[in-house]
Amino acid sequence: MRTHFDKQLSDMQDEILRMGSMVEESLRMALGALAQSDHETAQRVHDFDATINAQRFAIEDFCVQLIARQQPIARDLRSIVAVMNMIVDLERMGDQAKGIANIALGLGPHPEWEGLDELWQMGDIVIAMLDQCMKAYAAHDIKMAREAALRDNEVDELYLRLRRKVVQRCAETDNPALVQSYFDVMRATGYLERYGDQATNVAERVIYIFTGAVDEINPEPGETL
Amino acid sequence: MDENIIEVQDFNFYYGEFHALKDLNLSIKRNKITALIGPSGCGKSTFLRSLNRMNDTIKGTRVEGKILLDGKNIYDEDVDVAVLRQRVGMVFQRPNPFPQSVYDNVAFGPRVLGMAKNGDLDAIVEESLRGAALWDEVKDRLDESALSLNPGQQQRLCIARTVAVKPEVILMDEPASALDPVATLSIEELMRQLAENYTIVIVTHNMQQAARVSDWTGFFWLGRLVEFGETDQVFRAPKEELTEAYITGRRG
Numbered sequence: 001m002r003t004h005f006d007k008q009l010s011d012m013q014d015e016i017l018r019m020g021s022m023v024e025e026s027l028r029m030a031l032g033a034l035a036q037s038d039h040e041t042a043q044r045v046h047d048f049d050a051t052i053n054a055q056r057f058a059i060e061d062f063c064v065q066l067i068a069r070q071q072p073i074a075r076d077l078r079s080i081v082a083v084m085n086m087i088v089d090l091e092r093m094g095d096q097a098k099g100i101a102n103i104a105l106g107l108g109p110h111p112e113w114e115g116l117d118e119l120w121q122m123g124d125i126v127i128a129m130l131d132q133c134m135k136a137y138a139a140h141d142i143k144m145a146r147e148a149a150l151r152d153n154e155v156d157e158l159y160l161r162l163r164r165k166v167v168q169r170c171a172e173t174d175n176p177a178l179v180q181s182y183f184d185v186m187r188a189t190g191y192l193e194r195y196g197d198q199a200t201n202v203a204e205r206v207i208y209i210f211t212g213a214v215d216e217i218n219p220e221p222g223e224t225l
Numbered sequence: 226m227d228e229n230i231i232e233v234q235d236f237n238f239y240y241g242e243f244h245a246l247k248d249l250n251l252s253i254k255r256n257k258i259t260a261l262i263g264p265s266g267c268g269k270s271t272f273l274r275s276l277n278r279m280n281d282t283i284k285g286t287r288v289e290g291k292i293l294l295d296g297k298n299i300y301d302e303d304v305d306v307a308v309l310r311q312r313v314g315m316v317f318q319r320p321n322p323f324p325q326s327v328y329d330n331v332a333f334g335p336r337v338l339g340m341a342k343n344g345d346l347d348a349i350v351e352e353s354l355r356g357a358a359l360w361d362e363v364k365d366r367l368d369e370s371a372l373s374l375n376p377g378q379q380q381r382l383c384i385a386r387t388v389a390v391k392p393e394v395i396l397m398d399e400p401a402s403a404l405d406p407v408a409t410l411s412i413e414e415l416m417r418q419l420a421e422n423y424t425i426v427i428v429t430h431n432m433q434q435a436a437r438v439s440d441w442t443g444f445f446w447l448g449r450l451v452e453f454g455e456t457d458q459v460f461r462a463p464k465e466e467l468t469e470a471y472i473t474g475r476r477g
Contacts, residue, residue, distance in 0.1 A: 003414060065457055069436040
């Protein structure tokens, strides 16, 4: 019974998981490039964004084809609609990674970042959030998706702590080059903060597939900014 | 082998004075499912029946143009229509098993054509029933009347009967319209499996079915082929306004 359609739905799932891995890897590489001022890797992340965008449109195209040809209903319909939303967030998460790579491209050695560990902790958490979202999606696990989304609170806390530190350091220096460098830290942090918000959106879509309800887990994610 | 198994060239069909099919040109792809859609009276069933000359039996009909099956015009005078219909089989709207046993229904064609020597007939019957995804359900009921099967099984039996004579093309005229949704889906799944070995041309009123099951779609309107293309394209972005209006239900 309907093996063909089931195969297509499972292909769609494989493609979104693949896109998730791409976006995850992209941020991991971007953060590595940022830490090491590694311009070559930063350039690779920058260029890779086009591949992520292409994947988004390929999945969108496939979804439209499924709707046109299979007239999906109930959970089938929800999973396709959810995927069409997820790919928008994933594509933008790729843009955040590219933003960080662009900062890395303009960065020389930066010993003054010593002690700003919150930046890297935020990176680790948002990458883990996305990873957990994708696992929840593959495993149909609503609880796991919700837990992933709730980690955004940790990200917001780290963001506030880091901002206080950076403001303090800016106040203590009269060197414009250092202020510029700290400004780059805050830009990178902003990208990570949005990456976390978008991972939350992805988690909400995963939950929607299995419950049919749109459940805003962090209703005002931008409040702390 | 050529990708196209059937080439239709400047084909016209008349019922007496009535010009039913007008200047058709299209290619049917080998081992693909081609769906023909359009409102009642648009000519799609007439065209389907032209593909194995089923219309020959209707008085006062005539054709112009060619339908080439592997390069040979099926309307040439030297064509043996019985052989043509073995190569191009047909499944009808209502399951029409013979009032005989399940076994004899499937064995009918091979017997008439003298295809089976000795014990081969059993093998052909089994293979055909397997090919029609019916074997597991009837293997212990081969001697029972075909009329004791449910409608979905009867239709698959008719498909097995068609497959038994090893055709190249299977024509299906609304094969699921008399079936419930579950039996319909099983016929659609079966069509996908059959397409691995056969070329299928299906006429359907059910546009969703055409969208689900076919690789190529032709839209007929007043005896003309308005649009013919890959199903993905026809159902996502038809080239013709008229196709768009019909498949979205704004015109029928």
